[in-house]
Amino acid sequence: MKTKCIIVEDEPIAISVVESHLNNFPDIEITAKCSNAVKAFEVLQKQKIDLMFLDINMPKLSGLDFLKTLNNPPKVIITTAYREFALDGFELNVVDYLLKPISLERFMKAIDKFYQLNAVNAKVEQQNIVRGENSDPFIYVKADRKNIKIHLKDVVFIESMKDYVVIHKTNEKIITKQQISTFNKILPENLFLRIHRSYIVAIPKITAVTKTSVEIGKKELPISRKYKNEVSKILKVD
Secondary structure, eight states: OOEEEEEEOSOHHHHHHHHHHHTTOTTEEEEEEESSHHHHHHHHHHSOOSEEEEOSSOSSSOHHHHHHHOSSOOEEEEEESOGGGHHHHHHTTOSEEEESSOOHHHHHHHHHHHHHHHHHHHHHHHHHOOBSOTTSOEEEEEETTEEEEEEGGGEEEEEEETTEEEEEESSOEEEESSOHHHHHHHSOTTTEEEEETTEEEEGGGOOEEOSSEEEETTEEEEOOHHHHHHHHHHHTOO
């Protein structure tokens, strides 16, 4: 199956460079070329995109601001002339940050990172697939050089810490080197809810909800604007 990608870029020359480099990767298919974030958003709503080449300096909305609006973005490789935004890009978990003019050698390194990340995520998702009876589902996560069994009924909330995830259980914490997006994909939607880029909460453990936060016992976790509507819809609160 081919990797579907889009190029979000307002400079024709820059688009041509990315297209030319992609000709060396027959397993990557260009689904769309978008001159601004609004057009890219329309594509992402209609099709499953695996990889997005994203410029930062664009009309209407910058690439980084656009990325922040997406609940479940594809993998992203930044293409830009601005070195100073590199840290912001990596904080948004981009695959790589390419500075223009982009050489083929540097482009190939970015694609290799994408391939490696896909391979790791596939392995992690296979390892973490929810198992067990409906009454007592569980997953395995790798921590302390072991595969640790975690019953979902014991999970209170999950917290992202850059390249790590902290699973807060009733009486302990487990730290694993994974992305929170992986858990967002595999955990049952009727039991867990993403409320923030850094938090997934166990719905049965919620004791109170406000417009800006969720309370679990004495712990208060923020609801970001990005997830506010989804939280209100799922929890049926105003």
